[in-house]
Amino acid sequence: MREANIFERHMRRGTLFKPRREALYPDYLPDYLPHRESEIDKLAEILVTALRDEKPSNILIYGKTGTGKTAVVRYVEREMKRAREVYDSSVEMLYLNCETVDTPYSILQNIGNYFIENWNEKIPFTGWPLDKVFSVTQEKIDIWGGILIIVLDEVDKLVTKSGDDILYQLLLLDSEMKNANLSVIGISNELKFTDLLDPRVRSRLTQEKLIFTPYNAYQLEDILQERAKIAVKDGVVGEDVISVCAAIAAQEHGDARRAIELLRISVEIAEREGSEKVEIRHVYQAKNKIEMDCVSEAIKTLPLHSKILLLALALNEEAGRNYLTTGEIYEIYRNLCKRIGMTHLTQRRISDLISEMDMLGLINASVKSFGRYGRTKVVELALPYIEVKKIVLQDELLEELGNVKLQSQRKLFF
Ligand SMILES: Nc1ncnc2c1ncn2[C@@H]1O[C@H](COP(=O)(O)OP(=O)(O)OP(=O)(O)O)[C@@H](O)[C@H]1O
Ligand SMILES: [Mg+2]
Incomplete structure (x- = not known):
């Protein structure tokens, strides 16, 4: 029977999610953050001075990825906005992610424009001298005259890219204003970046320090x-599934983002399969999918010659052998280059590419002893060759190598 439209079959299958499936996406901000009560309370204790119209201390929040730093600060921001109505205080909390807002100009421009309502007066994206952006921003905040808390998320990226000038400028902005005050909350998952700071900036930025520790399996549960x-319909996800997702994520780094992603993908796989509930095997399938997606991304961004080397290793495994010496891989690589009309690189350069891929965990290189023939370096894939071959051949320059086969005598092929 012909279906009414292309969606019908999928519609009939139904969904395991509730309408609020976005709760399993990373940007979702829940109303309750388990196991971060004390961090939230500590921030409230420091920031309460702002509700009394006094400047709070600057804070540096540090913790590994997925430990809830951004979620906690955004949660506090939401609470602050509610509280300022109750206590009638003049507080603004402005969140900036330095991954996208990553230059002194754009940071000052964002802050300034927050206080400029008239579109004609807004500071342009580029073009003004920095000191003009600075003075206009200062003037606008000062006219407003309240307590401004600037959150610089991923501040380490900003400092690595543009140095600590902007932090210095923000501290200067605070000291030059007559009516308003400005505090900074920096968030980072890299503590070492503070070594890059001028000692005066460092001591002022870290007036208060808050460390977020990774979650353990029970907390992740x-x-x-x-x-x-x-996000998910009742009865679809049992406690066993939650425990496995939590245990896997805890083993990695205690990263809540990974745990949530694993659960979401497990539900998606179960749903696509037409299952009524998620089973543990779905979680392992999801884990493999996430790992393969990561690997696939890593392979796709490799230089072309590294991809050819991976293809050489994949063809070798396809022919039933598991490793190649560096000499053998070079030989196959050269033949593959010839086949697509490309100039090959020197053996030395290829050695570097092999070391790089070894570090990325795509291949394993080790030194093997061949008895009286001595010791030599051998290389093998760290991943299933079928997947590697598939991903490498997606490169349009390598497509035509799709039919190439290696005979079991490594050097004779095609
Ligand atoms: N205690 C918690 N309760 C509920 N959800 C949480 C909790 N901690 C983290 N999450 C969720 O986990 C995900 C990752 O958290 P978040 O983005 O805050 O991590 P982060 O510490 O900022 O990591 P990164 O350093 O990579 O930016 C988000 O979806 C967040 O909502
Ligand atoms: Mg974050």
Whole structure:
């Protein structure tokens, strides 16, 4: 029977998610953040001075990825906006992510424009001298005259890219204003970046320090449970599934983002399969999918010659052998280059590419002893060759190598 439209079959299958499936996406900000009560309270304790119209200390928040730094600060921001109505205080909290807002100009421009309503007066994206952006921003905040808390998320990226000038400028902005005050909350997952700071900037930025420790498996279970309740239909995700997702993520780095992603993809796989509930095997399938997606991304961005080397290794495994000496891989690589009319690189350069891929975990290189023939370096894939071959051949320059086969005598091929 012909279906009414291309969606019908999928519509009939139904969904395991509730309408609020976005609760399993990383940007979702829940109403409750389990196991971060004390961090939230500590921030409230420091920032409460702003509600009394006094400047709070600058804060540096540090913790590994996925430990809830951004979520906690955005949560506090939301609470602050509610509280200022209750206490009638003049507080603004302005969140900037330095991954996208990553130059002194754009930071000052964003802050300034926050206080400029008239579109004709807004500071342009580029073109003004920095000191003009600085003075206009200063003037606008000062006219407003309240307590401004600037959140610089991923501040380490900003400092690595543009140095600590902007932090210095923000501290200067604060000291030059008559009516308004400005505090900074910096968030970073790299503590070492503070070594790059001028000592005066460092001591002022880190007046208060807050460290977020990675979650353990039990904490991740509670986090997942909360999110699953919002996003997934009742009975679809059992406690066993939550435990496995939490255990896998805890083993990695205690990263809540990974745990939530693993759960979401597990539900998606179960749904696509037409299952009524998520089973543990779906979680392992999801884990493999995430790993392969990561690997695939890493392979796709490699230089072309590295891809050819991977293809050489994949063809070798396809022919039933598991490793190649560096001499053998070079030989196959050269033949593959010839086949697509490309000039090959020197053996020395190829050695470098091999070391790079070894570091990325795409291949394993080790030194093997061949008895009286001595020791030599051998290389093998660290991933299933079928997947590697598929990903490499997606490069349009290598497409035509799709039919190439290697005979079991390594050097004779095609
Ligand atoms: N205690 C928690 N309760 C509920 N969800 C949480 C909790 N901690 C983190 N999450 C969720 O985990 C994900 C990652 O958290 P978040 O983005 O805050 O991490 P982060 O520490 O800022 O990481 P990064 O350093 O990579 O930016 C988000 O979806 C967030 O909502
Ligand atoms: Mg973050």
